[in-house]
Amino acid sequence: MAAKRKRLIPRVCAEVKKTLINLALFQLGWLVCVLGGDMYALLFTLPALLLHQWLVLENRREWLLIGAIVLCGCLWDVAMVQFGVIRFADAMIIGIPLWLVCLWVLFATTFMHSLFWLRRFLWLAVPLAAVFGPASYWFGTNLTEAELSSPVTASLAIMAAGWALLFPCGIYYAAKLKPVSLEPR
Numbered sequence: 001m002a003a004k005r006k007r008l009i010p011r012v013c014a015e016v017k018k019t020l021i022n023l024a025l026f027q028l029g030w031l032v033c034v035l036g037g038d039m040y041a042l043l044f045t046l047p048a049l050l051l052h053q054w055l056v057l058e059n060r061r062e063w064l065l066i067g068a069i070v071l072c073g074c075l076w077d078v079a080m081v082q083f084g085v086i087r088f089a090d091a092m093i094i095g096i097p098l099w100l101v102c103l104w105v106l107f108a109t110t111f112m113h114s115l116f117w118l119r120r121f122l123w124l125a126v127p128l129a130a131v132f133g134p135a136s137y138w139f140g141t142n143l144t145e146a147e148l149s150s151p152v153t154a155s156l157a158i159m160a161a162g163w164a165l166l167f168p169c170g171i172y173y174a175a176k177l178k179p180v181s182l183e184p185r
Helices: 002-056 062-082 098-108 116-120 122-143 152-177
Strands: none
Touching (some): 122 152
């Protein structure tokens, strides 16, 4: 039993380190993308993806999940722009600013790492997404030239509904891609 535990501890520590790196890259990336705009977002996101590949990535299929989340997230944001829920003063690429595309890329890297714990609590992912997804947009609009349409509560409610649906789907598919066992081999 002690030998199993000795082999398990380094693996758990490695997982915690990857999770913290992933979380730090996303949180720093959120600030860079929102405050820095397109150029800084791109200059941060590309090296962050290389670091993700080098230090965090465990399964190459994760890139498929990242691509799917980026696509769904960008389509969701384009729909919100088209329906007037949110407006951006920035130049647009595919209907939304490049910094927001970069933010989706960075956010998508968290599903199999710093947000992976939610796989066992999909029911919890729904209210968390409904609160923190729109909150992120609200904070972002207060720091940029983007704005939510009036009444703001209606815009936030629309965002909450979309996040409550899309976010748990991403967590569900992340759980399908990543093995969860930390048992010693």
